[in-house]
Amino acid sequence: MSAKKKRSSKRRKHKICNRGGHENALNTGECKSCKSKKFAPNWVVAKRAINRQVSVEITASNPKFGKSEYRLTLSKWWPGGRSTFHAPNVGQWEQIESIIQADGRAEDENR
Numbered sequence: 001m002s003a004k005k006k007r008s009s010k011r012r013k014h015k016i017c018n019r020g021g022h023e024n025a026l027n028t029g030e031c032k033s034c035k036s037k038k039f040a041p042n043w044v045v046a047k048r049a050i051n052r053q054v055s056v057e058i059t060a061s062n063p064k065f066g067k068s069e070y071r072l073t074l075s076k077w078w079p080g081g082r083s084t085f086h087a088p089n090v091g092q093w094e095q096i097e098s099i100i101q102a103d104g105r106a107e108d109e110n111r
C-alpha cells in the first residue's frame, strides 16, 4: 500500500464563465469577455460551448470518490433537466473517437 494521502492539488486559478467558457480571475463578479454574471461550478476547469444547451468541459472529478482527476465531460441542458457524460480518461475518449471516425468512413464508402 503506497496510498499517500495528498491534499487536493486541483485548486483552480480561474473561474469559467458559464456562457462562453471564458477564463476570469477568481475574484471577479462579471465575465470580462461577455459580461455574463453566471459562472460554472468550481469543478469545471475549462468549457467550450457548442450552443446554449450543449457544451464540452474539462472537469475535476469529486475527491470524495477517490483521487480527483481531470476528465472530459459532455453536458446537455434542457428545460427541466441536465445530463452529463464523463469520459474518465483519454484512453476511453480515444476509443469513442475512433468508433465515430471509423463509422463515419464506412458511411462515406457506402455513398
Ligand SMILES: [Zn+2]
Pocket: 017, 018, 019, 020, 021, 022, 031, 032, 033, 034, 035, 036
Ligand atoms: Zn464569458
